[in-house]
Amino acid sequence: MSTVLELRGIRRRFGALAVLDDVGFDVGEGEAVGLIGPNGAGKTTLFNVITGFLRQDAGSIRFAGEAMDGLSPARRVARGLVRTFQTATVFPGLTARENIAMAARQHAGDGLRWFAAARANAAAAETADRLLEEAGLLHRAATPLYNLSHGERRIVDTLMPLALSPRLLLLDEPTAGLTRAESDRLLGILRRNHAATALLLVAHDIDIVFGHCDRVLVMELGRVIRIGTPAEVREDAEVRRAYLGVAAS
Amino acid sequence: MRRVLPAAAALTAAIAFAADDFLLRFLAEILLLGVAVMSLDLLIGLGGLISLGHAALFGGAAYAVAIVARQAGGDLLLMLGTGITAGTALAALMGVVVLRSGHLFLLILTLLTGQMVWEVAFHWREVTGGADGLRGLPALSLVGWNLADARALFLIAALLAVAAFSIARSFAASPAGRALVGTREQPVRMSALGYSLFAVRFRAMLVAGAMAGAAGALLPFVNLYIGPQAVHWTQSAALVIMLVIGGIGSLWGGFIGAAVYLGIQTYLSAWTDRWQLCVGLVFVLTVLLLPNGIASGLRMIRQRAAA
């Protein structure tokens, strides 16, 4: 399996606080890596650094064999490195279809088109409807997002980047606020229907991470303390003490 | 729309036939300002980019046209070409300066760039006439056909308004216009989807500049004058006021706003010195009672009537 993302020695400080301290790991093509760790472990900062919303102080990011350092978020997206945010970051006034179509048009290279707009709009709407159908939300396609339930909005939020067919998708708490059944369904869609997309998944629900990911990565206070298969990580004493033990109690 | 168009065409023809010269020029000015306000609506209504320098694009193009006309005559196509080029070029300059900033910074930077245009118009006397502005323009013409009378100017302004409206609508419905709405609603997500915020906004700025420039091209011929007040930031603010009175985001509301504003200015100032007070009151009442402008008020009435 070839690697899609290589991180080496990533450091980032906010003032005196080292939020990321020598973080390095790989994500393989089509692989799902779960990222767990207590609040303040640096998970969201790591996402921001990988996707270019923040600069690292030291270390290198390679994506699909190419150096990503210094590229803007939009340039990284164009290479297939896409993210979601911790809270649903949708266009509340637009319909579910239009939310996803916004991504689909950009992927098709039509994002800034003016002439021959009807064809571009129709193609994007088709992509959007296909994704909504997979998720069982096609009946909500024409509903503005402010009229959707929190769970439905969260699902649309995760469907948007899928319209970009990313090589690596970073999901920040995609299952927060979803029921267990909804979460499993969403992860099932990601893993089955979009198997070519590698995932880096942050979730507080450990069962989701252990149930759907190929490998699990544990962070604490800005450092990666363990990385391995779900079974290995579950057995690790240090992880149990640092994280699982706390979560289980 | 299909039923509105013939009615509007009939109304335009009737006005052109029946109205006197003063009214025709007045209506032509409303139409031109309406187009300028509509172009501003692309920035504010779709993009959430509050510009206090839009009069610099509109009036700057008018100056460029007046200067060219005094040298090369008033051919309509040359005038429109000059106005659109000047409006687009000024918009490009303004866009490069302002579009990397947000919110209040954008407001101030549009204001500063706009005021720089005013400084040039006011101080570069040899070219712009300074505080006196420019008068004595040649007649507007098209391949030797004189278009200087009020009726022809009104009809040209009406045609321009229709063309600009359909262009604005097609822009708003296109991916570029939708992306602009996206950058207003959720800029962070737009970058996360791979859009360049600058590219999206810059494109809108160019379209708005070209449209304001086209309207500005006719302004000196309708008013028979162009002066520095046309590019002052208070004129930019007046365009924003017209937009709010008419209705942000509606596109056609700009024409209503321009009509209300110019109506108050022209007819009220005939019998009271306090017309600015009236503009202010109408404006504040609109913001307090009809935050989406008269256009949304009319739409509500129509929906209620249909229900």
Next chain:
Amino acid sequence: MPDFLGYGAIQTLNALSFSALLLLNGLGLSVVLSLMNFVNLTHGSFYLLGSYVAIFWLGTGAPWWLAFPAAFLSAGLAGALLERFPFRQFYARPHLMQVLLTYGLSLIFADLMRWGFGAQILTPDLPGLLQGVVFVFDMPFPIFRLFLIGAGAVLGLALWLLLDRTLWGAVLRAAVSDRGIVETLGIDTRRVFMLVLVLSAGLGGLSGALGAGMLAAYPGLDEEVLLLALVTVVVGGLGSFGGTVAGALVVGFALTFSKVWFPEFANFTAFAALMLLLMLRPSGLVTPPLRRL
């Protein structure tokens, strides 16, 4: 050469006195902006009201130094009335709506003041104490402008102590960052906001009273002053105290010296310089600590 030195010193003092005025006026605008997140474009009206009140006060022959508190109080009162209605309803609204509301109100006030005070240029009858000139390197410099520099420094310092160093300032800053917590402590945040607005409007009025001796008073000055205050606050970086001081100095010096070097295109040059500055530092001179996504 001494001429050159004197000329430079005079222009520096001119710039400082203008900066002092910009500072006081800009602080009024920035406390409301930074503490309440409210954009108040009627600020220029408070300034002009203060100018007119001071000019009329000085014309009556009452003790001259009371003109300044009178201007502060009358502008503060206007601010208090406006706070009750309609500002209070707009604190939670988007900036665009605040801009529209307050700009519309400023148009109304501009016309009311033109109605009440007339359209001519009014200048104050300064008391003998503040008239005349002092000589700096053999060059004359108006005493009034020295007074302005002193007043700006003293009042700016007092305001900094009030906002940064007193319990009241702490409550104020807390009320902004977490209204709920402060209210559970039994503090009425609505009163706090009212006081901030009175302070801001009062500062506007006071700067108007002080500025009348330098800029006079006439219809349209409210817009010019508002523009300068906005530029000051924005160049300074929206809101921090140090930022407003820096903004006032940069704008004051840029405008004064561009008038010296490019008399015809003074504003053009100054605006271009400020624009360049804002392009290089898109969030102003003094930026708040980094915010995370």
